[in-house]
Amino acid sequence: MKQKIFVSLILLFFAYSMFIYTQSESKSNHATSDVEAGKSIWQQNNCVACHQIYGLGGFLGPDLTNVHSAKLKGPEYIKAFVRNGTGVMPAFDLSETELNQLVSFFEHIDASGKSDPKNFRRNLDGTIELN
Amino acid sequence: MNSTKPDVPKWLILSGLVLLITGMLFGLVGSFQYIFPGLFKQYLSFEKIRPLHVSSVVFWILFAATGSVLAYLQEHTKRKLFAGKASSLQLKLFVLAVVLILSSYVLGKFGGREYWEFPPPLALILAAGWILFIIQVAGSVKTLKQQPVYIWMWLTGAFGFLFTFTESYLWVFSYFNKDIVRDMTVQWKSYGSIVGSWNMLVYGVGMFLMEKISQDKSYSRSSMAFALYFLGLFNLMFNWSHHIYTLPVNPAIRHVGYLVSMTELFILGRIIYKWKSSVTAAQKNIHNLSYRFLVIADVWIFINLFLAILISIPAINVYTHGTHITVAHVMGTTIGINTMLLLAVAIDLLSDTCRSLKPYYPQIIRASWLANISLFVFLASLFVAGVERSRWQMSAQAEPFSQMMKGLAPYFIVFAIAGLMLFVSFSFIVFPLLKNTLSCFIQPRQRSIVEFKTAFDRVK
Numbered sequence: 331m332k333q334k335i336f337v338s339l340i341l342l343f344f345a346y347s348m349f350i351y352t353q354s355e356s357k358s359n360h361a362t363s364d365v366e367a368g369k370s371i372w373q374q375n376n377c378v379a380c381h382q383i384y385g386l387g388g389f390l391g392p393d394l395t396n397v398h399s400a401k402l403k404g405p406e407y408i409k410a411f412v413r414n415g416t417g418v419m420p421a422f423d424l425s426e427t428e429l430n431q432l433v434s435f436f437e438h439i440d441a442s443g444k445s446d447p448k449n450f451r452r453n454l455d456g457t458i459e460l461n
Numbered sequence: 462m463n464s465t466k467p468d469v470p471k472w473l474i475l476s477g478l479v480l481l482i483t484g485m486l487f488g489l490v491g492s493f494q495y496i497f498p499g500l501f502k503q504y505l506s507f508e509k510i511r512p513l514h515v516s517s518v519v520f521w522i523l524f525a526a527t528g529s530v531l532a533y534l535q536e537h538t539k540r541k542l543f544a545g546k547a548s549s550l551q552l553k554l555f556v557l558a559v560v561l562i563l564s565s566y567v568l569g570k571f572g573g574r575e576y577w578e579f580p581p582p583l584a585l586i587l588a589a590g591w592i593l594f595i596i597q598v599a600g601s602v603k604t605l606k607q608q609p610v611y612i613w614m615w616l617t618g619a620f621g622f623l624f625t626f627t628e629s630y631l632w633v634f635s636y637f638n639k640d641i642v643r644d645m646t647v648q649w650k651s652y653g654s655i656v657g658s659w660n661m662l663v664y665g666v667g668m669f670l671m672e673k674i675s676q677d678k679s680y681s682r683s684s685m686a687f688a689l690y691f692l693g694l695f696n697l698m699f700n701w702s703h704h705i706y707t708l709p710v711n712p713a714i715r716h717v718g719y720l721v722s723m724t725e726l727f728i729l730g731r732i733i734y735k736w737k738s739s740v741t742a743a744q745k746n747i748h749n750l751s752y753r754f755l756v757i758a759d760v761w762i763f764i765n766l767f768l769a770i771l772i773s774i775p776a777i778n779v780y781t782h783g784t785h786i787t788v789a790h791v792m793g794t795t796i797g798i799n800t801m802l803l804l805a806v807a808i809d810l811l812s813d814t815c816r817s818l819k820p821y822y823p824q825i826i827r828a829s830w831l832a833n834i835s836l837f838v839f840l841a842s843l844f845v846a847g848v849e850r851s852r853w854q855m856s857a858q859a860e861p862f863s864q865m866m867k868g869l870a871p872y873f874i875v876f877a878i879a880g881l882m883l884f885v886s887f888s889f890i891v892f893p894l895l896k897n898t899l900s901c902f903i904q905p906r907q908r909s910i911v912e913f914k915t916a917f918d919r920v921k
Contacts, residue, residue, distance in 0.1 A: 332605075336613075336694075339691070339694055342698070343698040346698070346699065346717075347650075350646060350647060350714070351631075351643070353711055353714070354642075361638075361640070365639075369638070370572075373571060373572055373574060374571050376508040376511075379507055379511040379578070380508060380511075383645070384645065384705070384707055384708050385783025386704065386705075387575060388507075389788065390494075390495070390507055390866075417498050418494075418499055418507070439641055442642055442709060443708070443709035445707060447779045447780070447782065447783070447855060450779050452776035452779060456775055456777070457715070457716070457719065457775050457776065458706065458779055459712075460709070
């Protein structure tokens with residue numbers, strides 16, 4: 331009996347994993363080589379230690395999911411912060427090409443959706459729906 | 462008293478204890494960077510300190526959990542380990558991985574992802590060590606027939622960790638890496654299950670220790686124990702999507718996570734139902750130092766489970782996600798549950814290595830009180846900071862991020878002071894365990910201050 335329950339759960343787990351692996355975001359939002367290079371820069375400088383994407387990451391800096399399209403922000407704003415740093419954030423010595431790749435990465439994330447929790451409608455049954 | 466030098470499982474636990482203290486020290490520096498922005502920015506800025514802290518503490522859990530499983534496996538089977546050299550090699554690979562990983566952080570060499578920020582090739586060393594651990598556990602267990610539930614838990618944790626750890630590296634393949642939402646979904650699916658996997662190891666050793674102290678072998682073979690194990694396994698596999706409720710994913714993923722998380726209400730209800738008998742058992746065994754830590758972990762399990770269920774409700778998660786309430790939950794489980802359970806085991810296994818731990822009991826008991834009070838204040842400050850941040854996130858006309866962070870400064874000060882007290886109290890608990898083991902190599906017998914005082918009082 332125990333073995334049967336165990337095997338059933340394992341099979342269910344693999345089936346669900348396959349379902350997760352094959353889920354895809356909007357087909358129109360393809361990652362280019364610049365986006366992949368930008369993502370690599372994001373990882374190599376461990377930006378996630380301080381910043382969040384979709385609320386996941388560090389807490390010292392702001393969420394950057396939609397920094398590319400946010401009012402009064404955008405590509406030049408991103409570049410200025412990375413180049414110069416702040417009182418808390420160190421300055422990063424990136425070339426213009428690398429900065430552009432990082433900006434492409436942010437543009438790509440921005441196109442995938444909105445991270446603002448205010449966008450969700452909260453239902454009485456505890457579920458949420460994107461407005 | 463055991464006068465032999467520590468074996469490999471005990472070395473794993475001892476190395477873990479060193480990592481616990483190291484990790485807390487890094488955490489302390491990190492907490493002060495919240496109060497004094499830019500502190501050590503030139504040498505150890507926050508993007509270095511955070512992974513140093515997190516990885517050290519994660520390795521404390523992995524080292525101590527695997528060491529405890531290997532030690533208790535020998536007690537359970539009443540045999541030596543299946544392949545003694547495999548564990549020795551596991552220890553060496555783990556130590557090598559830790560040295561290289563922590564060095565890479567100090568040098569600013571990253572390339573990985575949150576929680577595994579190190580350059581990806583280093584993960585292979587850790588995985589190789591883990592495969593040796595699996596071989597050792599599976600080889601020593603031999604059969605599942607008539608085995609108590611903790612054997613099932615250890616095997617699940619051992620295999621589950623390897624699978625989910627591998628899954629967390631699927632991003633190296635372009636298919637996953639190119640699709641940001643799929644990539645993040647798989648990343649957090651794996652992280653949720655990784656924690657579930659090491660929890661299987663930790664809760665399993667906790668259960669073994671409880672059985673050892675109570676001398677009652679009936680529970681670990683009961684239908685209830687297996688029902689709870691399968692419920693835990695079910696949650697390990699499917700209860701992770703509360704991390705990604707706000708991602709633009711298929712709504713079915715949210716619904717599955719929400720429904721599965723509600724099954725934890727059964728565990729919560731059972732804790733409440735068994736509360737009275739748990740208190741009676743605690744009063745009976747409280748003189749046992751390891752038992753004390755098991756009871757402490759039980760209280761934190763209740764508090765953290767309650768919080769976990771709340772933040773698994775999507776409509777509440779929208780408010781708590783991305784805030785310090787999530788941090789409070791993570792810290793509560795790793796310190797309050799995992800660390801307390803592993804300390805209970807460490808005290809049990811290291812209490813008679815070359816010297817008795819008994820003279821240190823009063824010190825450890827006092828330190829455990831301080832640790833729990835500090836942990837409560839620590840988590841409460843994070844929780845309140847999280848509520849404030851949540852208000853900011855949900856506000857229609859929010860002030861700038863930096864302004865909001867300035868407003869949280871009082872909570873961060875309390876958090877840092879409580880963190881300092883936690884560090885001090887855990888040091889008082891860990892130090893005797895390390896000192897006693899060190900005495901195996903330095904002096905065969907050396908009296909402690911407490912023993913001197915006792916002897917002096919007797920003469921007087």
